[in-house]
Amino acid sequence: MEFIKGFTFAPFAKRGSYTKKEAYKSLDNLKERVGVNFIILVPNGLQDTAQSEEICYTSNSTVSDEELIDMIEYAKKIGLRVALKPTANCKNGTWRAHINFFDEEVHCEPKWSKWFKSYTDFQLHYANLAEKTGCEMFIAGCEMVMSERREEEWRKLIADIRGVYHGLVSYNTDKYQEHNVKWWDCVDIISSSGYYPLKDWEKELDRIEKVVKKFNKPFFFAEAGCMSTKGSSSTPNDWNMEGEVALEEQAQWYKAMFEASLKRHWVSGFAMWDWAWNQYSLNKVEADKGYDVYGKPAEKVIKNYYDAVVK
Template identity: 85%
Template sequence: MQFIKGFTFAPFAIRGSYKKKETYKSLDNLKERVGINFIILVPNGLQDTPQSEEICYTSNLTVSDEELEDIIAYAKKIGLRVALKPTANCKNGTWRAHINFFDEDVHCEPKWTNWFKSYTDFQLHYARIAEKTGCEMFIAGCEMVMSERREKEWRKLISDIREIYKGLVSYNTDKYQEHNVKWWDCVDIISSSGYYPLKDWEKELDRIEKVVNKFNKPFFFAEAGCMSTKGSSAVPNDWGLEGSVDLEEQANWYETMFESALKREWISGFAMWDWAGNQYSLNKAESNKGYDVYGKPAEIVIKKYYDMEM
């Protein structure tokens, strides 16, 4: 597998977002400025609460199939490989990792059975698009931590996806969860979200390496990132962290991540979080405290490593 030098591009975009000229310009900028060879697109599926059984992906809060297919075609035209990662979220703001139900079906209570039926419909819809458009990878969801113990349902879902989609199949587990997923054998590539504290990279990579060796599968970070907020390198997963702007701390986190990870031959790449479809103007980069790297020192760090032969 070619080494993944990637970014998540314009995730959870609303309908019409991928029709805008600035979105295509932003994708051009990403390729030209950072030297990527791979993007992950993230269609949005929404359920009301963590205990809702129905996932909607046809409202105006999700890009249309037509615009998704068009931007996939454009990405491939400019030489990028593409992964689709349809991801479920909760409208009430609860993080998707907390979607959860009783282990056994109970009358008059929401059920895993119903939720997985809806989740499967959601995934298979986009698996068909991935097959139709020639996407190189399909990632069957992201950070669904409480559901991962439902091994039987996940194995069935991956099997159903393979009936439709013939490319590489992965699943994006959350940080610290790599060793808890028991069904890595049924995917082609193990992937996870690499939001690890700057000082912990070596320790966490040691732990992940045991998982990779056990299942003998390729591995890549389907997400990784750090905000340019002071203190973020210690808690890079905390998107609500308050603090002053610290562009160098963000850049140092990326430098440490690359230096630690690229010593491990079993790591097959990265897809950083994230690159917006509608960029701020460059003169605002020095005041931006988010995960964005556009116009920041971290962008230069990423390009330096992506320009290397791997």
């Protein structure tokens, strides 16, 4: 597998976002400024709460199929490989990792069986689209931690995806969960979210390495990132952190991640979180505290490592 020098591009974009000229300019900027060869697009699926059984992906909260197809075709035209990662979220703000139901079905209670039926419909819709557009990878969701114990349902879902999509199939588990997924053998590539504290990279990579060796599969970080907020390098997964702008701290976190990860031959790449479709003005860089790296020191760090990678 070619080394992934990637970014998640415009995740959870609302309908109409990909029709705007700013979105195409942003993708051009991503390739030119960072030197990526791969992007992940993330269609948004919404359920009301963590215990809702129905997932909607046809509202104005999700880009239309037409604009998604156009963006995929443009990305491929400018030489990028593309992965689709349809991802479920909760309207009430509960993190998707907490979507959960009773293991045994009970009358008048929400059920895993109904949820997986809706989730499968959601995934297969985009798996068909990924096949139609020639996407190089399909990632069957992201950070669905409480559901991952439902091994039988996940194995069936992956098999159903393979029935309509013939490229590489992965699943993006959450940080610290790599060793808890028991069904990695049914995907082509193991992937996870690499939001590890700056000082913990070696320790966490040691743990992940055991999983990679056990299943003998390629591995990449389907997400990885750190906000430019003071303190974020210690808890990079906390998107609610408050603090002062810390551009250099963000850059140092990326340096630590690359230095640790690129010593491991089994790490096959990264898809950083994230690159917006509508970027802030460069004169506002000094005030931005988010995960964005556009115009920040971290952007140059990523480009330098991506340019240096020969794998």
